[in-house]
Amino acid sequence: xxxxxxxxxxxxxxxxxxxxxxxxxxxxxxxxxxxxxxxxxxxxxxxxxxxxxxxxxxxxxxxxxxxxxxxxxxxxxxxxxxxxxxxxxxxxxxxxxxxxxxxxxxxxxxxxxxxxxxxxxxxxxxxxxxxxxxxxxxxxxxxxxxxxxxxxxxxxxxxxxxxxxxxxxxxxxxxxxxxxxxxxxxxxxxxxxxxxxxxxxxxxxxxxxxxxxxxxxxxxxxxxxxxxxxxxxxxxxxxxxxxxxxxxxxxxxxxxxxxxxxxxxxxxxxxxxxxxxxxxx
Amino acid sequence: xxxxxxxxxxxxxxxxxxxxxxxxxxxxxxxxxxxxxxxxxxxxxxxxxxxxxxxxxxxxxxxxxxxxxxxxxxxxxxxxxxxxxxxxxxxxxxxxxxxxxxxxxxxxxxxxxxxxxxxxxxxxxxxxxxxxxxxxxxxxxxxxxxxxxxxxxxxxxxxxxxxxxxxxxxxxxxxxxxxxxxxxxxxxxxxxxxxxxxxxxxxxxxxxxxxxxxxxxxxxxxxxxxxxxxxxxxxxxxxxxxxxxxxxxxxxxxxxxxxxxxxxxxxxxxxxxxxxxxxxxx
Numbered sequence: 001x002x003x004x005x006x007x008x009x010x011x012x013x014x015x016x017x018x019x020x021x022x023x024x025x026x027x028x029x030x031x032x033x034x035x036x037x038x039x040x041x042x043x044x045x046x047x048x049x050x051x052x053x054x055x056x057x058x059x060x061x062x063x064x065x066x067x068x069x070x071x072x073x074x075x076x077x078x079x080x081x082x083x084x085x086x087x088x089x090x091x092x093x094x095x096x097x098x099x100x101x102x103x104x105x106x107x108x109x110x111x112x113x114x115x116x117x118x119x120x121x122x123x124x125x126x127x128x129x130x131x132x133x134x135x136x137x138x139x140x141x142x143x144x145x146x147x148x149x150x151x152x153x154x155x156x157x158x159x160x161x162x163x164x165x166x167x168x169x170x171x172x173x174x175x176x177x178x179x180x181x182x183x184x185x186x187x188x189x190x191x192x193x194x195x196x197x198x199x200x201x202x203x204x205x206x207x208x209x210x211x212x213x214x215x216x217x218x219x220x221x222x223x224x225x226x227x228x229x230x231x232x233x234x235x236x237x238x239x240x241x242x243x244x245x246x247x248x249x250x251x252x253x254x255x256x257x258x259x260x261x262x263x264x265x266x267x268x269x270x271x272x273x274x275x276x277x278x279x280x281x
Numbered sequence: 282x283x284x285x286x287x288x289x290x291x292x293x294x295x296x297x298x299x300x301x302x303x304x305x306x307x308x309x310x311x312x313x314x315x316x317x318x319x320x321x322x323x324x325x326x327x328x329x330x331x332x333x334x335x336x337x338x339x340x341x342x343x344x345x346x347x348x349x350x351x352x353x354x355x356x357x358x359x360x361x362x363x364x365x366x367x368x369x370x371x372x373x374x375x376x377x378x379x380x381x382x383x384x385x386x387x388x389x390x391x392x393x394x395x396x397x398x399x400x401x402x403x404x405x406x407x408x409x410x411x412x413x414x415x416x417x418x419x420x421x422x423x424x425x426x427x428x429x430x431x432x433x434x435x436x437x438x439x440x441x442x443x444x445x446x447x448x449x450x451x452x453x454x455x456x457x458x459x460x461x462x463x464x465x466x467x468x469x470x471x472x473x474x475x476x477x478x479x480x481x482x483x484x485x486x487x488x489x490x491x492x493x494x495x496x497x498x499x500x501x502x503x504x505x506x507x508x509x510x511x512x513x514x515x516x517x518x519x520x521x522x523x524x525x526x527x528x529x530x531x532x533x534x535x536x537x538x539x540x541x542x543x544x545x546x547x548x549x550x551x552x553x554x555x556x557x558x559x560x561x562x563x
Binding site: 034035079091 | 297306307310311317319322325364367368371377379385386387389395397398400401402404405410411412437440494495497498499500505518521528533537541544548
């Protein structure tokens with residue numbers, strides 16, 4: 001053996017190799033294979049079949065509806081999340097911990113319950129059901145219900161990514177800006193926003209990915225009307241249950257691509273933010 | 282003394298503006314989207330009366346579905362403890378080609394829509410799937426369309442929670458304590474068992490709680506692989522959907538409320554356990 005010295009607190013090279021091998025095995029079985037299965041199944045009958053399934057009328061309607069839901073959901077949770085982060089991180093008021101708990105609550109609520117609560121309020125036999133029916137307003141089985149359920153499910157994403165960072169950065173800079181006479185909006189745009197922009201963007205991306213991919217909550221409020229209230233994940237379910245596997249996996253592959261792009265962007269953003277934090281220190 | 286302090290600390294720092302506006306927006310947002318809807322869930326079941334709620338929950342099919350959801354979530358989170366620890370350790374402590382890819386891939390279950398994960402895992406573990414076929418041929422195990430399939434789906438969705446809570450703690454821990462233990466003559470297994478693992482225990486418990494809470498309510502990735510046989514592979518969220526389809530709103534809300542209260546009770550218990558752990562280490 002060589003005279004190379006291994007510190008007593010380090011593991012033997014064979015042990016490390018074993019650990020790395022085991023970790024890679026776990027990642028391949030649990031993460032890589034399911035992802036690969038989506039694309040292999042989508043292309044099983046060839047790319048033209050997969051593309052035709054995506055370009056078919058009901059699929060396009062589902063894609064449009066998904067984009068519409070996300071286009072409403074993300075701004076709502078962006079404004080709410082940033083406002084909440086500002087109030088919690090930069091100001092003082094009683095009941096702060098309760099507020100933070102309430103903001104994080106949707107993460108521990110089943111998506112199905114997220115859909116259920118809006119049916120209880122707006123459904124045909126819900127609290128406001130008769131009132132809405134008398135005025136011919138559709139919430140459940142229509143776009144408003146889909147949006148409400150999706151807003152609930154993606155509620156904490158922006159707040160959760162921005163709030164800790166804003167708390168960490170303290171409020172000295174904002175206090176200085178206020179002392180120098182800056183308005184709240186000026187302070188936010190010129191002082192706070194540049195400090196949190198990467199985290200904010202990451203939060204928006206995660207919120208968007210979840211909004212487009214949400215299944216359980218929208219499944220409860222959608223009514224599954226093809227071409228009308230079917231989002232992409234619900235369309236995947238319908239195709240799958242009709243044994244149109246190639247089509248189901250083709251639409252699923254599109255959603256998987258969205259997930260992959262989000263993941264890559266998030267990783268890049270974290271690196272950008274990390275470099276920034278490191279450079280400032 | 283106090284005079285100099287008062288002078289040194291500017292006493293008239295302007296407070297950061299915008300509390301009124303941001304708090305107003307926040308309260309409207311939290312109130313309309315979270316508080317009022319969850320209040321509806323808390324109130325609706327009692328339309329049946331206390332006896333009615335009890336009766337609605339005591340149905341064998343409901344009890345079985347709750348047992349399947351909570352049982353599978355427990356098993357999956359227990360499986361995820363060693364797997365999550367292994368992956369966190371590998372990312373933080375080891376260096377090998379592909380480590381960064383592995384690091385990025387761990388968040389895949391967060392990013393992949395649950396319905397996509399559901400049909401992918403089903404294709405993989407079905408009796409004729411890439412993994413399902415050999416498991417069936419070699420061990421005679423049926424994974425998809427059985428309770429094992431539910432556990433597999435919940436392991437998938439829960440894995441990143443444990444990795445991402447343990448990872449930062451492991452990173453911050455440094456190796457000083459391990460070096461000290463080694464210097465004092467501890468063997469490597471002793472160091473890992475008595476120094477490293479206890480320091481990671483609170484984070485493991487937090488990750489376990491997060492993964493468990495997520496798994497209990499999980500729907501999209503489970504319903505494709507479960508088979509959904511009443512009394513055997515039917516999960517509680519699916520029962521809520523079925524009751525809603527029968528316009529049994531109060532019955533659906535009863536199951537939902539029971540699920541929420543049960544999982545909050547378990548999370549509270551985990552929280553208390555964690556406090557005891559922390560106090561014990563002091």
